[in-house]
Amino acid sequence: MSPQEAQIHQLVADAQKYQFDVAELMKLHVDDAVIVNMAGRRLFGKQAFEAAMSQALASPLQHVSTATVVDRVRFLTHDCALVSCTKTVHDHRAVGDQSALPGRVGVMTYVVVRQGGGWAIASAQTTPLAT
Template sequence: MESTEDVAAIRRLVAEAETHQNDLDPFVALHTADTAIVNIAGRRVAGRDALAEVMKAALESPLADVITRTEVADIRFVRPDVAIVASMKRVFDGRDPEVRQDPRAALPSASGWLTYVAVKEEDGAWRIASAQTTPIRP
């Protein structure tokens, strides 16, 4: 059901999401128009336009200094054009120490399981239809 080309394309998609996490337009373009994202803090964003708005605000704030690294654990194909991708996400807080000391600015976790639903669209490109991060509590 899966091809090595599709597995490689999905791995590239995840890598590009990491690479472009602070680059609004390329990051948003990796998502479907009706994407749904739940971040590590539990905030849900629905739709590519809403994602762009939220990402723009985040990148204009100290959150731009919070960087994540993602390692794919496995890829399971539900059907040839839909895959569930389980990844370990690690969060690195590069914000100013004064910002980090404020309890309201605390990150929920330093790591989490990031699950993507990736879909192969009509143009042949794999895109993120859904992303959910579940924090791992120490």
Template sequence: MSGIEQRDEAAVRQVVEDVQRHQNDLEEFLSFHTGDTSIVNFVGRRVRGLDTLREVAKAALESSKADIITTAEVEDVRFLGPDVAIVAAVKRVFDKRADAGTALPASSGWITYVMTKESDEWRIVSAQTTPILT
């Protein structure tokens, strides 16, 4: 792996860490996404575009969904070119809501990010979470 690839992989991994660290800080969280981002969440809801993501995330943070915390552990980073990366990570969900027993289909899943490099910064273009059912 070249020095550039190593730096890019470290930067991509850092975005994943930053997204989870700022999941309850709306503007910081959004700053890691492109304007045309497309997100499919843990329960299959698709959100397209940064403005829509802002609305959905804001509503979630103002509700009991703010008590759902997730982590992501990167398993694999693959580069399709100098400015596109595919990231596979294990997502773990910690649901601290009172009704958490029936709220989510599973407590872990696979999340796949598609990232692009814009002005030397890696951003999330797409994210898809698939629950791991046991």
């Protein structure tokens, strides 16, 4: 694995690590990031993403975690890469709070860009797999 690939793997690991820490999670994204979550909700920009995450973490969704595994990193240019992942959803909500989730497993695609000495998330989209 190249040093650049290792940095990208660490970026994805950090996104998972900070999924419940909005301030730290936002540091991993570019200002104009585009996010499409597993439910199909599309957010334009870090501010919209931050607001959505804060709202989710103030709801029973705070008990839903995800685990992401990098399947492949493909460099589009020296400073842009497409990262293919598999995301698994773990629902730890109380039985009464368990509204339907779009899926338990999804395929996730990140577009990451070189920023400063590292990498940042420019786009993220998760598509649920039919079960």
